[in-house]
Amino acid sequence: MNLSNLKPAEGSTKxxxxxxxGTGSGRGGTSTRGHKGAGSRSGTSTKVGFEGGQMPLQRRxxxxxxxxxxxxxxxxxxxxxxxxxxxxxxLASVDFDTLKEHGLASRNDLVKIxxxxxxxxxxxxxxxxxxxxxQKAIEAAGGTIVKL
Numbered sequence: 001m002n003l004s005n006l007k008p009a010e011g012s013t014k015x016x017x018x019x020x021x022g023t024g025s026g027r028g029g030t031s032t033r034g035h036k037g038a039g040s041r042s043g044t045s046t047k048v049g050f051e052g053g054q055m056p057l058q059r060r061x062x063x064x065x066x067x068x069x070x071x072x073x074x075x076x077x078x079x080x081x082x083x084x085x086x087x088x089x090x091l092a093s094v095d096f097d098t099l100k101e102h103g104l105a106s107r108n109d110l111v112k113i114x115x116x117x118x119x120x121x122x123x124x125x126x127x128x129x130x131x132x133x134x135q136k137a138i139e140a141a142g143g144t145i146v147k148l
Contacts, residue, residue, distance in 0.1 A: 019031045019032055072110065073110070074109075074110045074111065074112035074128065074129055075104070075105050075106075075109045075110065075111050075112070076112050076113075076114045077099060077104055077105070077111055077112070077113055077114065077127070078113075078114045078115070078116040078117055079113070079114070079115060079116060079117045079118060079119045079134055079137055079138075080116055080117025080118070080119075081104065081117070082094055082113070082119060082121075082123065082125065083117060083118070083119050083120060083121060085098075085102060086121040086123060087121075089102075091121075091123070092122075092123070092124065093123060093124035093125070093126070094123055094124070094125050094126070095125075095126035095127075096111060096126060096127070096128075096148065099111060110128040110129070111127040111128050111129075112127065112128060112129040112130065112131070113125060113127045113129070113130045113131065113134040113135075113138075113145075114131050114134055115131050115132075115133030115134040115136075115137060118137065119137050119138060119141045119143070120141060121141065121143070122141055122142040122143050123138060123141070123143040123144075124143060124144045124145075124146065125138055125143060125144070125145050125146070126145075126146040126147075126148055127145075127146075127147070127148060128147065128148050129147070130145055130147070
């Protein structure tokens with residue numbers, strides 16, 4: 001076998017339906033487009049979500065509530081997670097790059113340190129935001145916080 005005699009496996013390909021090649025083909029005449037109307041002409045296209053003049057789903061469904069476009073989304077990292085990281089990798093400081101390395105944050109994320117669990121290690125923690133309980137816990141353990 002070489003490049004000159006390659007072919008697909010037996011039964012894996014089908015012939016395409018040839019449209020507009022005479023009435024004998026079964027797909028002549030209107031060529032599967034029906035009679036008259038915009039869809040039968042060439043160059044037609046419908047908008048996304050168009051339902052043939054019926055009120056589209058995205059307009060039928062009621063809009064509920066309020067979406068604040070200025071909301072700042074944070075990725076939360078709890079103190080018990082930081083404690084586990086320091087025990088496993090013996091870290092003296094935790095910053096954004098460390099969290100990225102260990103899969104706790106992505107490149108464009110903002111990180112907020114949350115207060116669940118307890119922190120025994122003396123850590124320098126660098127993050128975008130801290131909860132009050134997390135800040136107290138880090139400082140009580142002898143660590144420092146730095147807001148990015």
